[in-house]
Amino acid sequence: MKTYNDNDLCWCGLNKLYKDCHKDFDLKLEEKRKMGYLIPPRRMIKNSLQIEGIRKAGIINNGMLDYIEKNLRPRMTTEEIDRLCVKYLKENDAESADFHYQGYPKHICTSKNEVVCHGVPSDYVILNEGDIINVDATLVYKGYYADASRMYSIGNISKNASKLIRVTKECLDKAIEAIVPYETTLNDLGKIIEGHAKRNGFSVVHEYCGHGVGLSMHEDPLVLHYPIKDKTYLIVPGMVFTIEPMINEGERFIELDYKDHWTVYTKDRKLSAQWEHTIVVHEDSVEILSK
Numbered sequence: 001m002k003t004y005n006d007n008d009l010c011w012c013g014l015n016k017l018y019k020d021c022h023k024d025f026d027l028k029l030e031e032k033r034k035m036g037y038l039i040p041p042r043r044m045i046k047n048s049l050q051i052e053g054i055r056k057a058g059i060i061n062n063g064m065l066d067y068i069e070k071n072l073r074p075r076m077t078t079e080e081i082d083r084l085c086v087k088y089l090k091e092n093d094a095e096s097a098d099f100h101y102q103g104y105p106k107h108i109c110t111s112k113n114e115v116v117c118h119g120v121p122s123d124y125v126i127l128n129e130g131d132i133i134n135v136d137a138t139l140v141y142k143g144y145y146a147d148a149s150r151m152y153s154i155g156n157i158s159k160n161a162s163k164l165i166r167v168t169k170e171c172l173d174k175a176i177e178a179i180v181p182y183e184t185t186l187n188d189l190g191k192i193i194e195g196h197a198k199r200n201g202f203s204v205v206h207e208y209c210g211h212g213v214g215l216s217m218h219e220d221p222l223v224l225h226y227p228i229k230d231k232t233y234l235i236v237p238g239m240v241f242t243i244e245p246m247i248n249e250g251e252r253f254i255e256l257d258y259k260d261h262w263t264v265y266t267k268d269r270k271l272s273a274q275w276e277h278t279i280v281v282h283e284d285s286v287e288i289l290s291k
């Protein structure tokens with residue numbers, strides 16, 4: 001890693017002198033590195049201007065998910081939810097990051113019941129009383145990206161569906177609450193999420209994970225929702241990433257739709273739920289930017 005002198009401009013791009021900007025941060029990380037932690041590279045650290053940009057994108061993303069909540073009703077199609085988003089995005093001067101991403105045909109993902117993720121909005125998918133659905137939205141506003149997803153219930157849902165939604169949200173909340181900047185590693189989050197899911201009789205999908213976000217839709221690091229043996233990054237100020245556990249009612253295994261190549265189902269066709277927030281880590285706190 002390049003070293004900086006006190007009066008050099010800081011590597012973070014803020015146009016401040018190194019000694020007044022990230023010098024103390026670098027010294028602290030060097031100490032942590034000596035203690036054996038895996039230190040995130042500088043490209044994973046955002047400066048305060050970038051964070052402010054992502055925060056604004058997050059406010060619009062939250063507004064869009066609220067707007068969906070207000071307008072959801074039984075007999076609605078997922079295509080209609082997509083159209084609501086197109087309207088909201090236009091009114092707020094933002095764009096869908098999903099649209100045309102690797103050929104994706106719609107503006108959000110709508111994953112109902114046994115769909116784990118990447119459900120494609122369609123005139124043929126109708127929401128009925130008792131359904132649960134995840135809407136996942138990533139938008140771009142003035143070059144900054146925010147990403148979040150929520151679960152919605154249509155009318156009265158089964159006890160188990162409601163438990164699945166609650167436990168999945170708890171997995172996410174507990175992971176965020178556990179973050180102590182300069183102390184927690186990404187692996188700690190995986191342990192918490194998998195532990196809570198398993199204690200409640202559910203399983204964690206392994207094939208999809210959280211990720212860095214902000215200057216583009218998918219950035220490093222990967223944020224796994226289960227622990228691994230390898231060393232994972234220490235969580236430090238300036239990191240912006242999503243946590244987005246997908247929790248299954250039955251087995252963790254999944255299956256890709258062989259026709260649309262997007263929709264991911266649970267292999268056993270039992271329910272799946274997901275919640276996702278974009279967070280930023282500060283010196284001694286964590287802020288949720290999009291939820």
Ligand SMILES: [Zn+2]
Nearest residue numbers: 010012021022
């Ligand atoms: Zn700096």
